[in-house]
Amino acid sequence: MKNGILTSNSAGNSGPSLSTITNFSPWSLSVAASTIDRKFVTRVKLGNGEIYEGTSINTFDLKGKMYPFIAGAAAPNTSQGYTSDDSRFCGPGTLDETLVKGKIVFCDYTTYIEGPVEAGAVGVVVQSGRYKDYAFTYGLPLSNLNLNDGRNVLNYVNLTENPTATIFKTTVEDDQFAPFVVTFSSRGPNPATPDILKPDLTAPGVDILAAWSEAVPLTETEDDTRVVSYNIISGT
Structure with missing residues (x-):
């Protein structure tokens, strides 16, 4: 922040209970995860x-x-x-x-x-x-x-x-209710200083098409030998 650089952090994946946010420093941007329209x-x-x-x-x-x-x-x-x-x-x-x-x-x-x-x-x-x-x-x-x-x-x-x-x-x-904060996304209020609202904003983090290493299994199932270049994953 001192050098004019914004630090963006995940709010965490421990929702939906209250005050589960893990990154809540006032000088950083805390981002929650929301759904997309599918x-x-x-x-x-x-x-x-x-x-x-x-x-x-x-x-x-x-x-x-x-x-x-x-x-x-x-x-x-x-x-x-x-x-x-x-x-x-x-x-x-x-x-x-x-x-x-x-x-x-x-x-x-x-x-x-x-x-x-x-x-x-x-x-x-x-x-x-x-x-x-x-x-x-x-x-x-x-x-x-x-x-x-x-x-x-x-x-x-x-x-x-x-x-x-x-x-x-x-x-x-189509998901007619999107966008909304997904259940796994960590919630406020800020556990240290409730007067400082956290998270600051949400961004798409649900069922996202993302690049995937072909060296990594698609699932954790031992017999699953499928290889993909892209995968659908979620996270904050």
Whole structure:
């Protein structure tokens, strides 16, 4: 600042709780992340014809084929001592490969995509209370549903004799609510000096097309060998 140079800092990625901002010095510009006017929608179609909209970036094409659909809770890897209380979250090693392989699996909130992958799942439908205002890329077809839709889908799986489903490729659609501050962006008020308002402003930081090193895996899934020059990423 003394030399006429402006320092711009990220507000942080610890939102949406209050006073989570990490860079709040009065002599720097603190920038929050906001959405842009597009969103990524990944639809799931059930065997009864119902379609639900979820969030993810899915480039895998199942070509509309209907696959057997099973709940993770119904496929615990009992040989390793796991129960349905474990397998419902689809963690690594918790799923019985003989029950899951070749099927789409329904999981409660999970960050363990390796579980369905190592069990040979064709795809994953996830229900969670996680905010759906930004998308992730995964190592197999996946759609994140809200809790209400997830409950309906789980009821279909549990109450249908031979449930089936498919996951469509992601489509890009207009976001009529943009721009707004994304949930992960750290918030004020300034924890040190509340009278100095922070963050100062927002800038696009959600689902941004960015250059990506071909030496870096597209996802953290071990078997995902896709190589790309660009990726869709988010951050403050």
